[in-house]
Amino acid sequence: MSDLKWKTLHSEYVHKGPWATLRYDKCEMPDGRIVDKYYVLEYPNWVNAVAITEEGKVLMVRQYRHAAGIVSLEIPGGVIDSDEEPAHAMRRELLEETGYQFDDIELIATIYANPSTASNQTYCYLAKGGKKVQGQSLDEHEEIVVEEYTIAEVRQLLTENKIAQALHCAGLFYALGKLGQL
Incomplete structure (x- = not known):
């Protein structure tokens, strides 16, 4: 099975709040393709x-x-x-x-x-x-x-x-x- 995990090249925060934080990551896929902006919501556990x-x-x-x-x-x-x-x-x-x-x-x-x-x-x-x-x-x-x-x-x-x-x-x-x- 091939490695499916992306590599995070850069992260930038768009919003930081007490209940939710929004960032985007620039990522490299295993085959070398670049994902310029992948949005991630950070919530507390x-x-x-x-x-x-x-x-x-x-x-x-x-x-x-x-x-x-x-x-x-x-x-x-x-x-x-x-x-x-x-x-x-x-x-x-x-x-x-x-x-x-x-x-x-x-x-x-x-x-x-x-x-x-x-x-x-x-x-x-x-x-x-x-x-x-x-x-x-x-x-x-x-x-x-x-x-x-x-x-x-x-x-x-x-x-x-x-x-x-x-x-x-x-x-x-x-x-x-x-x-x-x-």
Whole structure:
């Protein structure tokens, strides 16, 4: 098999922001052809979790997603702070969004949202044995409703295309596989 990786000759930033950065790269393909401007979105890395309470319920969150203009049913998750370990970020996000503490979390997949144009990764976890220890501690622009579902109900939601966030569908797929529930 031939080497398919491109060589980056030059990078230039078009925009740097707290949530997204845009750059373009000048690249050389393995056969010598030059790609003058290949645009890349740099986002922070993300985490998400299929979070199962000690009562066996799957925690889901419902929130408005402005870019798509939808109210989205999702699994808990969020942005990893720059100096934070993914597992710590996941525990923090679970506590902030749901008020549940999870000591048993396992990394089940590392995926890319769109490796063609975006550089970030999402770390997907399976969290088990969650206990409600506090109320939500949401960011300024977050409005999140926490809902509980059985595993069978989550499978039905996936079957009926009721979960629109692709990265969360992937996390659910890996978790259901790990649990023998596909």
